[in-house]
Amino acid sequence: xxxxxxxxxxxxxxxxxxxxxxxxxxxxxxxxxxxxxxxxxxxxxxxxxxxxxxxxxxxxxxxxxxxxxxxxxxxxxxxxxxxxxxxxxxxxxxxxxxxxxxxxxxxxxxxxxxxxxxxxxxxxxxxxxxxxxxxxxxxxxxxxxxxxxxxxxxxxxxxxxxxxxxxxxxxxxxxxxxxxxxxxxxxxxxxxxxxxxxxxxxxxxxxxxxxxxxxxxxxxxxxxxxxxxxxxxxxxxxxxxxxxxxxxxxxxxxxxxxxxxxxxxxxxxxxxxxxxxxxxxxxxxxxxxxxxxxxxxxxxxxxxxxxxxxxxxxxxxxxxxxxxxxxxxxxxxxxxxxxxxx
Numbered sequence: 001x002x003x004x005x006x007x008x009x010x011x012x013x014x015x016x017x018x019x020x021x022x023x024x025x026x027x028x029x030x031x032x033x034x035x036x037x038x039x040x041x042x043x044x045x046x047x048x049x050x051x052x053x054x055x056x057x058x059x060x061x062x063x064x065x066x067x068x069x070x071x072x073x074x075x076x077x078x079x080x081x082x083x084x085x086x087x088x089x090x091x092x093x094x095x096x097x098x099x100x101x102x103x104x105x106x107x108x109x110x111x112x113x114x115x116x117x118x119x120x121x122x123x124x125x126x127x128x129x130x131x132x133x134x135x136x137x138x139x140x141x142x143x144x145x146x147x148x149x150x151x152x153x154x155x156x157x158x159x160x161x162x163x164x165x166x167x168x169x170x171x172x173x174x175x176x177x178x179x180x181x182x183x184x185x186x187x188x189x190x191x192x193x194x195x196x197x198x199x200x201x202x203x204x205x206x207x208x209x210x211x212x213x214x215x216x217x218x219x220x221x222x223x224x225x226x227x228x229x230x231x232x233x234x235x236x237x238x239x240x241x242x243x244x245x246x247x248x249x250x251x252x253x254x255x256x257x258x259x260x261x262x263x264x265x266x267x268x269x270x271x272x273x274x275x276x277x278x279x280x281x282x283x284x285x286x287x288x289x290x291x292x293x294x295x296x297x298x299x300x301x302x303x304x305x306x307x308x309x310x311x312x313x314x315x316x317x318x319x320x321x322x323x324x325x326x327x328x329x330x331x332x333x334x335x336x337x338x339x340x341x342x
Contacts, residue, residue, distance in 0.1 A: 043335040050331025056324035067124040076118040078125040083116015101309030113303045125291035134272040140211035145218030153226025259336040266329035270322040
């Protein structure tokens with residue numbers, strides 16, 4: 001009552017704001033700001049299909065890397081002719097005697113018709129061959145595509161016109177036909193008559209040809225992206241404070257183009273795997289005695305009516321491998337797309 005008669009308003013002491021603090025509306029716990037990479041990883045982890053594809057890809061990569069260890073534990077290797085060394089495994093026509101391609105407790109996936117090699121060991125080492133060619137080619141493609149695409153996109157002018165002309169010329173070449181024609185040329189030029197082409201030469205020729213044509217799509221995408229980015233405010237601000245071209249390219253432009261590079265890599269690997277298998281199927285890829293999926297499918301097509309099982313395993317392996325990489329690439333592209341609501 002005394003307060004009412006004194007003319008001063010009544011105030012609850014507990015409702016008074018603390019000294020030095022400003023009363024603000026209740027907004028709940030503050031959420032930390034997320035960068036684009038963290039946001040993309042969070043979106044990717046929510047994609048169950050993408051996570052399953054990633055698990056399959058990682059499993060295949062681990063099997064390929066540990067192929068010597070796995071085959072040692074399995075007790076077989078990809079080059080021994082078990083069917084010819086052990087009586088009763090192959091018929092007089094060279095076909096497996098046991099049903100389903102010779103599947104048994106000794107040979108889990110059967111044996112190869114004719115030579116009698118273990119199919120499981122061949123599959124594991126064939127996976128190593130495909131991954132080695134694909135990953136080495138993709139590495140060269142990524143480096144060349146990023147360097148050329150970002151540089152040309154920033155410089156523009158004459159460099160852009162020359163770059164466009166070279167890309168159009170390279171895109172006009174039929175890559176598969178060039179590979180078919182290049183393999184005999186390499187053999188006759190660098191390998192003497194009666195000699196076998198060294199393994200390193202086979203891998204190098206495939207990697208170089210895949211890389212020579214594979215960088216073009218990535219570089220063209222990055223060129224377009226950089227041309228749009230170089231007019232943005234942050235690039236203009238860097239120029240205004242006297243930043244060098246090297247600083248602008250490395251510190252301002254490159255961090256903003258990693259998303260298309262990552263998507264291109266995940267989608268390029270299965271394409272190179274299938275192209276390498278197709279070349280081996282046609283007889284101009286990886287030669288004997290190096291295991292290869294394409295050559296296994298080629299051999300399986302020759303004996304399909306007598307032993308269809310031999311073609312099933314390499315066909316299923318390349319199907320699962322390529323499908324997993326394609327699904328992974330789609331999931332990565334969706335996770336990196338800022339237009340998709342998280």
